[in-house]
Amino acid sequence: MRPAHALINLEALRHNYRLARQLSGACALAVIKANGYGHDAVECARALEQEADAFAVACLEEALALRQAGIRLPILLLEGWFEASELPVIAEHRLWSVVHHQAQLEDLLEARLSAPLHIWLKLDSGMHRVGFAPDDYARVWRQLKACDQVASLTKMTHFSRADEPETGRTEEQIATFRRATEGLEGPRSLCNSAGVLAWPPAHGDWVRPGIMLYGATPFEFDQANAARLRPVMNLESRIIAVRDLPVGEPIGYGSRFVTQRPTRMGVVAMGYADGYPRHAPDGTPVLVDGQRARLAGRVSMDMLTVDLTDLPQAGLGSRVRLWGEGLNASEVASHAGTIAYQLFCNLNRVPRRFISSDSAI
Numbered sequence: 353m354r355p356a357h358a359l360i361n362l363e364a365l366r367h368n369y370r371l372a373r374q375l376s377g378a379c380a381l382a383v384i385k386a387n388g389y390g391h392d393a394v395e396c397a398r399a400l401e402q403e404a405d406a407f408a409v410a411c412l413e414e415a416l417a418l419r420q421a422g423i424r425l426p427i428l429l430l431e432g433w434f435e436a437s438e439l440p441v442i443a444e445h446r447l448w449s450v451v452h453h454q455a456q457l458e459d460l461l462e463a464r465l466s467a468p469l470h471i472w473l474k475l476d477s478g479m480h481r482v483g484f485a486p487d488d489y490a491r492v493w494r495q496l497k498a499c500d501q502v503a504s505l506t507k508m509t510h511f512s513r514a515d516e517p518e519t520g521r522t523e524e525q526i527a528t529f530r531r532a533t534e535g536l537e538g539p540r541s542l543c544n545s546a547g548v549l550a551w552p553p554a555h556g557d558w559v560r561p562g563i564m565l566y567g568a569t570p571f572e573f574d575q576a577n578a579a580r581l582r583p584v585m586n587l588e589s590r591i592i593a594v595r596d597l598p599v600g601e602p603i604g605y606g607s608r609f610v611t612q613r614p615t616r617m618g619v620v621a622m623g624y625a626d627g628y629p630r631h632a633p634d635g636t637p638v639l640v641d642g643q644r645a646r647l648a649g650r651v652s653m654d655m656l657t658v659d660l661t662d663l664p665q666a667g668l669g670s671r672v673r674l675w676g677e678g679l680n681a682s683e684v685a686s687h688a689g690t691i692a693y694q695l696f697c698n699l700n701r702v703p704r705r706f707i708s709s710d711s712a713i
């Protein structure tokens with residue numbers, strides 16, 4: 353069989369979840385939207401079910417897939433509902449929901465549900481994507497507080513620049529949150545992964561770690577807490593062909609790479625149809641038998657090429673790791689001008705294999 357696969361280390365996932373809890377001293381929603389950032393939401397939920405406080409996903413469809421797989425913990429819908437007709441289903445499946453918009457507020461005030469909902473009321477503290485404006489927040493909070501369809505209210509906001517500690521923006525957002533929610537009782541939730549790792553004053557009662565669960569850093573600089581994360585996804589394959597080329601020979605589509613020395617070139621069964629970024633430039637690191645090599649030539653749909661000249665022991669059948677233990681996806685992403693989030697979410701075609709201990713890595 354084609355050797356390309358993603359080896360998902362569920363023990364590393366648990367390690368990262370515990371780190372989020374320990375750093376924040378708060379309850380932690382494990383964010384497993386977008387199929388667990390490409391890691392398989394159901395498997396991630398099962399791996400965390402014994403210790404997670406709750407899960408979070410983007411929409412009802414994602415939550416129902418977890419319920420159908422037998423996941424019973426609370427699940428928060430991070431964008432709430434898109435149509436009022438979802439409300440009875442949300443109540444029936446005991447899901448928690450964000451309310452971020454006037455139309456959702458009205459839907460809820462008019463609804464007659466089988467059970468009241470746990471609501472996370474979102475404040476727009478400065479990201480200007482979703483959430484109620486600071487001046488409207490207390491009014492909406494009081495309306496929901498008085499509504500029979502509401503079982504509890506959590507105060508929530510989201511940071512736009514928590515991964516850039518020097519900008520001052522997160523301090524402004526924290527101050528706006530404090531002002532807008534002053535005197536309103538109930539738990540608070542502000543932090544995504546960057547907040548958990550770098551913003552202790554904002555930890556509040558609930559944190560919402562996403563990318564850190566999967567062992568990638570949200571920062572573009574070295575950060576002490578992020579250094580304690582362990583990669584969960586190991587994207588792996590093997591060398592399927594080797595070629596010796598003289599100086600001056602082009603490799604692959606468009607002849608992007610031309611040999612500057614006699615070159616031993618290896619072909620890896622991994623391409624952009626698997627989710628490896630097509631725009632990764634020459635020089636992007638790749639591990640071959642645990643040693644660093646460099647991408648050479650344009651990534652094709654099913655194959656990519658690496659320079660093996662400095663790895664004489666590597667050859668046909670050598671194990672290749674595109675990212676994972678020993679080569680963080682964040683590093684590959686920064687070469688490719690993107691972020692680890694996108695690399696993970698783009699994972700495609702490759703079978704995922706799950707392990708629950710570190711021995712196989």
Ligand SMILES: *Cc1c(COP(=O)(O)O)cnc(C)c1O
Pocket residue numbers: 383385430510543544545546560561562563564570
């Ligand atoms: C996706 C998401 C998160 C998780 O963000 P990370 O940067 O992956 O930690 C947290 N909160 C909300 C509202 C989200 O949509």
